[in-house]
Each structure stands twice: as structure tokens, then as C-alpha cells.
Amino acid sequence: xxxxxxxxxxxxxxxxxxxxxxxxxxxxxxxxxxxxxxxxxxxxxxxxxxxxxxxxxxxxxxxxxxxxxxxxxxxxxxxxxxxxxxxxxxxxxxxxxxxxxxxxxxxxxxxxxxxxxxxxxxxxxxxxxxxxxxxxxxxxxxxxxxxxxxxxxxxxxxxxxxxxxxxxxxxxxxxxxxxxxxxxxxxxxxxxxxxxxxxxxxxxxxxxxxxxxxxxxxxxxxxxxxxxxxxxxxxxxxxxxxxxxxxxxxxxxxx
DNA sequence: GTTGAGCGTT
Numbered sequence: 001x002x003x004x005x006x007x008x009x010x011x012x013x014x015x016x017x018x019x020x021x022x023x024x025x026x027x028x029x030x031x032x033x034x035x036x037x038x039x040x041x042x043x044x045x046x047x048x049x050x051x052x053x054x055x056x057x058x059x060x061x062x063x064x065x066x067x068x069x070x071x072x073x074x075x076x077x078x079x080x081x082x083x084x085x086x087x088x089x090x091x092x093x094x095x096x097x098x099x100x101x102x103x104x105x106x107x108x109x110x111x112x113x114x115x116x117x118x119x120x121x122x123x124x125x126x127x128x129x130x131x132x133x134x135x136x137x138x139x140x141x142x143x144x145x146x147x148x149x150x151x152x153x154x155x156x157x158x159x160x161x162x163x164x165x166x167x168x169x170x171x172x173x174x175x176x177x178x179x180x181x182x183x184x185x186x187x188x189x190x191x192x193x194x195x196x197x198x199x200x201x202x203x204x205x206x207x208x209x210x211x212x213x214x215x216x217x218x219x220x221x222x223x224x225x226x227x228x229x230x231x232x233x234x235x236x237x238x239x240x241x242x243x244x245x246x247x248x249x250x251x252x253x254x255x
Numbered sequence: 256g257t258t259g260a261g262c263g264t265t
Binding site: 061085092 | 264
């Protein structure tokens with residue numbers, strides 16, 4: 001939203017856009033206007049904001065009516081501390097003045113003098129690659145939230161590691177301890193397993209919050225085999241019963 | 256609540 005144009009950018013006849021970087025996220029056009037207006041006639045000030053949060057992205061575009069004024073503003077405001085942060089002012093690459101540069105008429109107005117010129121070449125390439133605004137926005141957002149993402153990632157990793165460790169710790173533990181005995185614990189296993197599972201159930205439910213169904217699935221296979229065994233014995237008794245029945249019968253002939 | 260290389264809408 002342009003400071004002076006509500007329905008969009010104002011009619012620009014011959015304006016020069018300046019790019020203001022390293023400004024605080026709370027700095028608004030109103031804060032920059034008096035600063036830049038002091039060094040020349042400011043036509044428009046625009047601060048790109050995030051469409052989701054609405055916060056400024058940390059840089060602004062200041063349009064001057066004359067190039068000399070813009071140049072002066074750059075020279076005077078570049079490196080100025082605003083809101084406790086040193087801002088960087090330089091000519092914008094994209095804009096009405098960009099056409100002039102395209103003509104090859106203007107030869108690097110500012111950065112060269114200050115020697116602050118960073119990697120300006122690759123920037124152009126990025127813009128060419130960009131097609132969707134979403135991607136562009138996402139990319140920039142990702143860059144900004146790099147620190148945040150890193151923190152989040154660490155947290156997630158730590159949690160995952162801990163969870164996995166715990167899972168692994170219990171798995172072998174149970175198997176090793178009960179694995180010693182034969183099928184005797186097999187029947188007792190489900191009983192104990194369930195009992196223990198219930199103890200940890202609340203904890204897991206709260207921690208995972210309905211996510212990562214892999215955990216239960218992971219544990220499922222472990223419990224699956226032993227669980228399959230119980231149903232078997234269920235039918236066994238039937239046959240065994242018959243066996244018992246047959247047992248006496250078998251003994252009968254023997255006798 | 257946080258952040259920090261870069262290039263633009265309403």
C-alpha cells in the first residue's frame with residue numbers, strides 16, 4: 001500500500017526508487033517519510049509487507065522526484081541509524097529508473113561509491129526464476145524464518161530422538177527379558193504389555209496429540225505376533241479337549 | 256513474542 005496512493009501506485013512520470021534495507025520490522029512509511037523528505041521530494045513510499053501476518057519485511061522503497069535528490073538521500077541516509085538499527089539506502093533495481101539502467105545510460109549510481117554493492121548480479125537471476133508470487137513469498141519467508149526453523153527443527157529432532165530412543169529402549173528390553181522364557185510369557189505378555197501400555201498411554205497421547213501414528217504402528221508389529229498366539233490357544237483347548245476326550249479313549253484300547 | 260538477506264503494491 002503506497003503511502004500516497006490508496007488505489008495503488010501513483011502516476012509516476014519520472015521517479016527514482018530507492019531501496020531501504022536493514023530497517024526494523026516496526027518501521028513504517030510514516031517514520032521514513034520525514035527522514036527522506038528532508039533530503040528531497042518524496043513521491044511515494046512503499047513498504048512490502050507479509051500478506052499473512054501483515055508485518056513489514058524489513059525494507060522499504062522510497063521514490064524521489066529527482067535523481068539528484070535521491071542520490072543525496074542515499075548518501076546521507078545510507079548508514080543512518082533508525083530505530084536503533086543501521087539502515088542501508090541504495091537505488092532500487094526494479095522500477096521506472098530501472099528502464100534507464102536497462103538502456104545502459106546510467107552506470108551504477110550508488111553502490112559503487114559506497115562499495116557496499118553486494119551480490120547484485122545473482123539477484124536478477126532469481127527474479128527471472130520466480131514465476132509464482134507464492135513461491136517468491138515463501139522463499140523469502142523461509143529465509144527470514146531461518147533461525148526459527150532451525151530452532152523448530154532442533155526441537156523436533158530432539159523430540160524424535162528421545163521418542164525413538166525410548167521406543168527402542170522398551171522394545172528390546174521387553175523382548176530380551178521375556179524372550180528368555182519360552183511361550184510361557186507369551187500369554188502373560190499381553191497382559192503385562194497392556195498394563196504397562198496403559199501407564200504410558202496418557203503420556204503418549206498428550207505428547208503426540210494425535211499425531212505420528214507411526215509410533216503405535218511401530219509398536220504394533222512387536223505386539224502383533226504375541227497377540228496372534230492367544231487366539232490360537234483359544235482354539236487349542238477345543239482340540240485339546242478332544243484330545244482329553246480321546247485320551248481316555250486312547251487309553252482305553254491300551255488298557 | 257521470535258527473525259535480518261534481500262528488491263515492490265493495496
